[in-house]
Amino acid sequence: LQMEYQKLGFKDDFGIDKQVINYAQSKAMPIIELETLEQQLTMFNHLSTHGDHMLTETFKQMDDIEHYFLDLIHAWKKGDMAALSQYYQLSFDGSEYGQLSEKVMLIERN
DSSP states (O other): OHHHHHHTTOOGGGSHHHHHHHHHHHTTOOOOOSSOHHHHHHHHHHHGGGHHHHHHHHHHHHHTHHHHHHHHHHHHHHTOHHHHHHHHHHHTOSSHHHHHHHIIIIITTO
């Protein structure tokens, strides 16, 4: 997916993580991680039992990434909660995988 985002002109250098890290480094501020790499990998390990589904969904998104991602950004910029809620529901649907993803990626992390 990252390569598809790059084709659309998005660069990871402009991502929020890099912006915050660059700012902190420019001010000689300490950088404290909220999650370790190991914690992040463990999160995805919990989802590995649904690897086929995750891969299928990734390929589906790639087919329509420009429309999907640009609409999502537009909804975020406008503060369109109805559209953002719809994207949330698409991402974390009622399927076993959707419910597990929501639990592992959002609920247990926050």
